[in-house]
Amino acid sequence: MQYSNTTTKDGLIQDCEFWTNLADAGISSNATLLAKFNGRINSWYHKVVTMILESQDEWDYDDSNHTDFPILTTNLVASQQDYAIPVSEKVFKVKRVEVTYDGTNWYKAEPMDINERGLATDTTSIAGAFSTSQPKYDIQYESIFLYPIPSSDVTAGLKIWWTREVDEFVVGDTIQEPGIDEPFHRMLSIGASYDWLIVNKPENTTLITRLEGLLADYEARLKRHYGSKQKDRQYTLKSAYVNYE
Numbered sequence: 001m002q003y004s005n006t007t008t009k010d011g012l013i014q015d016c017e018f019w020t021n022l023a024d025a026g027i028s029s030n031a032t033l034l035a036k037f038n039g040r041i042n043s044w045y046h047k048v049v050t051m052i053l054e055s056q057d058e059w060d061y062d063d064s065n066h067t068d069f070p071i072l073t074t075n076l077v078a079s080q081q082d083y084a085i086p087v088s089e090k091v092f093k094v095k096r097v098e099v100t101y102d103g104t105n106w107y108k109a110e111p112m113d114i115n116e117r118g119l120a121t122d123t124t125s126i127a128g129a130f131s132t133s134q135p136k137y138d139i140q141y142e143s144i145f146l147y148p149i150p151s152s153d154v155t156a157g158l159k160i161w162w163t164r165e166v167d168e169f170v171v172g173d174t175i176q177e178p179g180i181d182e183p184f185h186r187m188l189s190i191g192a193s194y195d196w197l198i199v200n201k202p203e204n205t206t207l208i209t210r211l212e213g214l215l216a217d218y219e220a221r222l223k224r225h226y227g228s229k230q231k232d233r234q235y236t237l238k239s240a241y242v243n244y245e
Contacts (some may be wrong), residue, residue, distance in 0.1 A: 001185035020192035044191030065178030076157035090165035
């Protein structure tokens with residue numbers, strides 16, 4: 001479902017015009033209203049994606065409008081412990097970190113928190129307490145801190161997988177579609193229309209209640225859908241093994 005299509009009348013903006021009864025081109029030809037609805041659509045875009053992330057299975061979500069994978073490879077720098085997470089990536093979560101200290105052997109870095117360490121964190125203490133074959137990392141202040149600290153430069157020695165925000169719509173968009181599965185595109189336009197109605201037409205309780213019901217139904221189906229996209233793994237419940245020796 002395209003952001004706006006004034007010819008076929010089946011874009012997100014045109015759907016908002018339908019639900020709000022703002023008439024044909026009532027939003028698309030009004031710069032102020034278009035900007036307001038763009039903001040509401042983006043707000044629902046973020047809300048829907050948090051629902052997806054809350055319910056997804058092993059099929060990891062990423063906005064299909066992004067032109068690359070949410071994986072960063074960066075250089076290690078001798079004696080540098082911290083590596084900034086680019087603000088431009090708008091990172092939600094860090095999924096995995098791998099590091100090579102020699103440019104050949106890669107190891108998965110395990111997460112830790114600085115408060116888990118009772119000893120000093122000066123360079124000498126860190127070098128003596130952490131191994132390059134069992135690295136750890138701590139996320140602080142929008143940066144990843146490595147343990148141990150690299151002792152030499154390594155090209156592309158740090159690899160990070162993450163979950164990032166959506167590629168938001170801008171007012172000038174037309175053909176761009178939401179980067180979620182198509183059956184749920186209308187959650188954005190219905191959500192934006194709902195927001196507008198409760199502020200500008202609060203007396204229209206019948207329509208507002210109708211939209212609330214539609215959004216609740218969409219949310220339930222969205223979570224079921226994204227919670228079972230990976231169908232190639234079979235899950236079996238069994239008792240956990242406990243060794244009492």
